[in-house]
Amino acid sequence: MEGGTFFFTVVTYHHLPILSTDTARKILHRSWMDTTKRFPFETIAICLLPDHLHCIWRLPEEDNNYSVRWKEIKRLFTKEYLREIGPGEERNISHQKRHEAAIWQRRFWEHTILDEEDLETHLDYIHYNPIKHGYVTKAVDWEWSSFNRYVEKGIYDKDWIGGDEGRLQRMSEE
Numbered sequence: 277m278e279g280g281t282f283f284f285t286v287v288t289y290h291h292l293p294i295l296s297t298d299t300a301r302k303i304l305h306r307s308w309m310d311t312t313k314r315f316p317f318e319t320i321a322i323c324l325l326p327d328h329l330h331c332i333w334r335l336p337e338e339d340n341n342y343s344v345r346w347k348e349i350k351r352l353f354t355k356e357y358l359r360e361i362g363p364g365e366e367r368n369i370s371h372q373k374r375h376e377a378a379i380w381q382r383r384f385w386e387h388t389i390l391d392e393e394d395l396e397t398h399l400d401y402i403h404y405n406p407i408k409h410g411y412v413t414k415a416v417d418w419e420w421s422s423f424n425r426y427v428e429k430g431i432y433d434k435d436w437i438g439g440d441e442g443r444l445q446r447m448s449e450e
Contacts, residue, residue, distance in 0.1 A: 279337040293326030307352035
């Protein structure tokens, strides 16, 4: 399939809460923006939590290679993170053999968005995530999310706290 819209979950190594610092968030932002210049994609939605992130990307019609984009974001982030903050977790033998830092889990979770309903379900999941993890009681209170952008567009009400719990529960079990 060429192009398309995709949902992702990307997790730090051993779920370390390294993404909760201002420095790490700035590094991630720079890595993200540099990658979009080299390998264009549109960020439809995002939620950054201390140890993982969820996002939805739309890729150009002639391109479906999201893996190269994640590889580049992780590479740029890791290089700058190590320079500015220092090493992550102690590397195991596998990481040492591959010359990898212990910053990110190797893999990421991907789901191809199938239709408008699927997109809405994943938008809800992304924006509900800080509530699910107990960081806030209303999505509007989580600063590192695209939720407020959607409120400004009139898509969500600022007091939204998850709405259809059944649908959100099913997604979190997947």
